[in-house]
Amino acid sequence: MGHFFLSILIILFGGFLSLVLARQVKLMRFTAVFFLSIGCFLGLMDAVLKLIQPGIAGASFRYLNVFSLAFKMDELSGFFLVIIFAICLIAAIYSFHYMENSRNSLRTAVNYFFFSILIASMALVVTAANMITFMLSWEIMSLSSFFLVIYKHHSAESRKAGYLYFIFSHVGAMFIFAAFGIVYGYTGSFGFEDMGSLPETAKILVFIFSFIGFGSKAGVFPFHVWLPHAHPAAPSHISAVMSGVMIKTGIYGIIKMYILLNLHTALFGNIVLFAGVISGILGIVYALGQQDLKRLLAYSSVENIGIILIGLGVGMIGVSSKNPLMAVLGFTGGFLHILNHSIFKSLLFMGAGMVLHKTGTRSIDALGGLLKNMKITGLSVIIGSLAICGLPPFNGFVGEFFIYIGGFKGVALDKSAFVMSCFAIISLAVIGGLALACFTKVIGIAFQGEPRTDAAVNIDEKGPSMLFAMSILACACVIIGIFPKLILWMPVKAVSALGLGIGRVPPEPFGQMAGNITLAATIFLVSVLLVTAIRWFFYRNKTITRSGTWGCGFTQPTVKMQYTGSSYASFILDFFRPAAPLDEDHPKITGRFPLNTYYTSHVNDIAELHMKRVIVNPILFLFDKLRWIQHGDIHLYIGYILLAIILLLFFI
Numbered sequence: 165m166g167h168f169f170l171s172i173l174i175i176l177f178g179g180f181l182s183l184v185l186a187r188q189v190k191l192m193r194f195t196a197v198f199f200l201s202i203g204c205f206l207g208l209m210d211a212v213l214k215l216i217q218p219g220i221a222g223a224s225f226r227y228l229n230v231f232s233l234a235f236k237m238d239e240l241s242g243f244f245l246v247i248i249f250a251i252c253l254i255a256a257i258y259s260f261h262y263m264e265n266s267r268n269s270l271r272t273a274v275n276y277f278f279f280s281i282l283i284a285s286m287a288l289v290v291t292a293a294n295m296i297t298f299m300l301s302w303e304i305m306s307l308s309s310f311f312l313v314i315y316k317h318h319s320a321e322s323r324k325a326g327y328l329y330f331i332f333s334h335v336g337a338m339f340i341f342a343a344f345g346i347v348y349g350y351t352g353s354f355g356f357e358d359m360g361s362l363p364e365t366a367k368i369l370v371f372i373f374s375f376i377g378f379g380s381k382a383g384v385f386p387f388h389v390w391l392p393h394a395h396p397a398a399p400s401h402i403s404a405v406m407s408g409v410m411i412k413t414g415i416y417g418i419i420k421m422y423i424l425l426n427l428h429t430a431l432f433g434n435i436v437l438f439a440g441v442i443s444g445i446l447g448i449v450y451a452l453g454q455q456d457l458k459r460l461l462a463y464s465s466v467e468n469i470g471i472i473l474i475g476l477g478v479g480m481i482g483v484s485s486k487n488p489l490m491a492v493l494g495f496t497g498g499f500l501h502i503l504n505h506s507i508f509k510s511l512l513f514m515g516a517g518m519v520l521h522k523t524g525t526r527s528i529d530a531l532g533g534l535l536k537n538m539k540i541t542g543l544s545v546i547i548g549s550l551a552i553c554g555l556p557p558f559n560g561f562v563g564e565f566f567i568y569i570g571g572f573k574g575v576a577l578d579k580s581a582f583v584m585s586c587f588a589i590i591s592l593a594v595i596g597g598l599a600l601a602c603f604t605k606v607i608g609i610a611f612q613g614e615p616r617t618d619a620a621v622n623i624d625e626k627g628p629s630m631l632f633a634m635s636i637l638a639c640a641c642v643i644i645g646i647f648p649k650l651i652l653w654m655p656v657k658a659v660s661a662l663g664l665g666i667g668r669v670p671p672e673p674f675g676q677m678a679g680n681i682t683l684a685a686t687i688f689l690v691s692v693l694l695v696t697a698i699r700w701f702f703y704r705n706k707t708i709t710r711s712g713t714w715g716c717g718f719t720q721p722t723v724k725m726q727y728t729g730s731s732y733a734s735f736i737l738d739f740f741r742p743a744a745p746l747d748e749d750h751p752k753i754t755g756r757f758p759l760n761t762y763y764t765s766h767v768n769d770i771a772e773l774h775m776k777r778v779i780v781n782p783i784l785f786l787f788d789k790l791r792w793i794q795h796g797d798i799h800l801y802i803g804y805i806l807l808a809i810i811l812l813l814f815f816i
Contacts, residue, residue: 170206171249177203179280192272192276194260204250208246211242212242214237218657222236231354239657240662245287246654259629262400275399289413294354309402309410313329325397326394328390337377342373343377346369356424368431371425371427374417379414382411383411386770391462400518401513403462404510404513409510415502419476423663428483429484433584434580436473437474440470446771450767450769452733471505471567472501476495478571479492479494485577492659499655504560504562504641507551507640508547508637518625523620525617537625538623553603557645561681568589608732609729616723646689652675746768
């Protein structure tokens with residue numbers, strides 16, 4: 165693992181240099197981006213080689229002469245490392261011009277410093293080989309991302325997002341600690357290898373606790389409450405990393421615990437699939453009701469985590485039903501969507517970052533007509549939107565296709581497996597339709613039509629590093645969608661390494677299915693090009709004129725006559741009102757000549773309404789009551805330390 169640790173050191177060195185060079189802003193940004201990019205590229209190459217040449221590499225270090233910090237890299241961790249290093253490499257490049265307008269050089273340097281720690285800690289999480297190493301890396305990841313969320317700490321919105329994220333991160337960590345505590349109580353060891361020896365009841369309890377803990381980080385409903393606050397608050401390249409990469413460490417934790425516990429019961433598959441269905445449907449419903457572009461994308465991450473969980477749930481049900489084809493298709497589809505979501509969601513957040521960078525607003529209803537002046541950004545966002553809706557020939561379709569096929573393989577089974585398979589198939593169809601409505605809203609209102617406010621007038625899309633990063637991700641969405649065989653081998657190898665009793669997964673059937681997807685995509689693209697050529701041929705000598713369209717009696721249309729985000733989504737949201745209650749504020753219109761009026765609406769997240777009351781408010785109340793402990797007297801602080809040491813001595 166020498167190259168892996170070298171890449172981590174280079175990344176951390178780049179973050180440290182950003183603090184040293186904080187006063188020289190341009191040099192600081194260039195140095196940080198250079199070393200972060202070099203470190204991520206080296207780590208990416210090492211992870212790809214680990215997938216190409218299967219095997220297990222390990223390393224161990226003594227910590228405080230008591231504990232062992234152990235690391236292991238196998239095909240599963242290699243798959244996640246490819247995603248971590250690839251997306252963070254592109255995000256680092258994107259950040260060079262995104263951060264150039266920052267007025268506070270020290271804050272920018274601190275941002276790069278914690279960004280480097282976040283990258284390193286995510287890589288360490290997916291290679292941790294025992295509980296101590298895992299939790300240490302997990303806490304470092306949570307703390308570094310917390311400081312990235314509160315980048316604009318002078319803003320009350322950012323501070324609130326930071327508090328929420330901090331609370332849910334550590335409530336989730338407590339559940340993971342509880343799961344590990346049960347394991348240690350039975351085995352007396354901090355190693356992962358003894359989990360399979362637990363009694364069945366203990367395994368079920370450990371899985372449920374760990375699912376809640378890791379689900380909180382992944383953004384699984386109803387533990388997602390922090391996510392729509394934290395992602396919009398962070399800088400856009402950090403939002404891309406948190407949504408595209410960091411929340412996947414929660415998915416990694418769920419998969420890891422399922423493997424280690426080695427209990428292939430249908431209960432686990434049903435829990436994961438049901439959580440995925442609820443997260444997928446409600447996530448996209450709440451996204452549809454948002455007018456803040458980055459908040460909409462954050463809720464969309466909840467939806468895509470739901471799709472990933474549906475794939476994993478189908479795979480787990482296939483394992484418990486002894487249907488290896490269903491298991492392999494479900495897990496492969498879930499893993500593919502983990503990879504594809506990291507690409508198109510990072511692309512969409514970077515596109516939103518460009519819009520925010522140039523217009524100064526995240527409000528969809530304040531935009532309009534952006535495609536005229538932001539052609540590269542607009543095209544990139546359109547490609548990302550088509551991909552996230554699961555439409556061919558883009559990469560989002562490929563993973564969902566395998567999940568669908570896995571679900572159909574379960575329809576032939578009996579009893580609960582049949583019901584859950586039908587549940588998965590119908591839910592995926594509903595999620596896909598809602599996603600299409602959500603992102604036609606984004607494209608139609610923000611990028612088409614006419615500018616609704618001055619913020620969207622006379623803008624540009626300067627920033628070569630930002631455009632380059634978006635172009636790379638947009639090309640990846642298209643290339644993977646047309647030629648999925650190029651990357652299909654990675655999730656197939658990761659699934660083979662799960663050790664689920666299904667043996668090595670033969671690549672031939674997947675290669676054949678990928679070939680069929682390529683053939684269908686090629687026929688589709690050739691048809692589009694042919695129709696375009698025919699149209700050009702018949703219109704080549706005709707005079708093109710421009711005139712106003714029929715205005716339905718309005719001879720002077722204005723931008724106020726365009727659809728708003730609220731009006732576009734209202735007929736869908738009305739159907740989901742029990743799960744997405746709507747708050748409306750508008751005065752009653754009276755008289756023949758009413759005065760100027762207004763209308764505002766807000767879709768409520770039922771989980772946030774109840775979680776805030778049950779978890780957040782009690783914790784903040786407790787912290788407020790404990791505020792007297794912090795009073796600035798160094799002597800009492802020393803007394804606290806001595807008291808803690810005395811209490812600990814009773815347990816040693």
